[in-house]
Amino acid sequence: MMQKMYDWVDERLNITPMWRDLADHEVPEHVNPAHHFSAFVYCFGGLTFFITVIQILSGMFLTMYYVPDVINAYESVKYLQxxxxxxxxxxxxxxxxxxxxxVMMFLHTLRVFFTGAYKKPRELNWVVGVLIFFVMLGLGFTGYLLPWDNTAYFATKVGVQIADSVPFIGPYVKTLLTxxxxxxxxxxxxxxxxxVFFLPxxxxxxxxxxxVMIRSQGISGPL
Structure with a gap:
């Protein structure tokens, strides 16, 4: 049954060549843990992505029950639990x-830095990775307030005050957030x-x- 469905879709979209291109892509020997124990450090990026997928899926589930207003936010979280x-x-x-x-992104960043994987021709990918790191920090910060309990409220208040202290743009950032x-x-x-919308x-x-850049440039070599 599944094969028939796949054949039906493949006949119309021709997905087999794309799938084979991904499946047959050769993995360098230095990232194979069976050959090199140090290859485990190359798993940090994949583990980070795996956890990110879990965050997205669990966040979608939580959104179905969460009510983003000051009266019902805490009660909706309590009901969910x-x-x-x-x-x-x-x-x-x-x-x-x-x-x-x-934590995993930090370890992945350290691996990229200490193996020199940020150097030519991967400088742009390094910049994109740093931007991803800041987006993740933003997701952590904005998500902390959502339960709307005392801990979340006062921790976020401190964070907003820190943002307000940034020279020149601090007051604008504070107004944007609050x-x-x-x-x-x-x-x-x-x-x-x-x-839920902008940062994701x-x-x-x-x-x-x-x-796309990893696919184009390949996995970086060993130190």
Whole structure:
């Protein structure tokens, strides 16, 4: 049955050549853990992407129950954890995954730096990777406020004050984030929009560019 469906789609879209091009792509020997133990450091990028996929899928699940207003935000999170089947597990995955993805990105960045993988012809890919890192930090920061409890509120308040202290653009960044003089309904709505729409859109675009350049330039060589 599955073969018939695949043949039907392949007959119309001719996807077999594209799939074979990906599947038959040779992996360099120095990134094969079976041959070199040090090749495990080349897995950091793939693990980062794997966790990112988990974050996206779990975030989509959480969005179905989350209510982004100051009256119902905390109650919706509480309902998700206590009433929805597997809700506490999915939220736990999203919560801890937000920290783990930053750790893995940091390790991946260290690997790229210390193996010289940022050098010619991969300078642009290094810039894209750094931008992805900042987008991930933004996702972590904007997502922290969404439960709308005391910890999230005061931690975000400190973060906004730090942004306000940036020379020249600080006050504008603060106004953009808070929507006013204090953290309130406008702030929560903006953080939700930035966390769910703007930053994920930027992330997907940057990841697409990142993978296209990796595919074009190949995996970098050993140190």
């Amino acid at each position: 206590n009433e929805v089947a597997f809700g506490v597990i999915v939220r736990g995955m999203h919560h801890w995954g937000a920290s783990l993805v930053i 929507g006013g003089d204090i953290l309130g309904a406008q702030t929560l709505t903006r953080f939700f929009a930035i966390h 859109g930027a992330l997907l675009g940057l990841l697409g560019a990142h993978f």
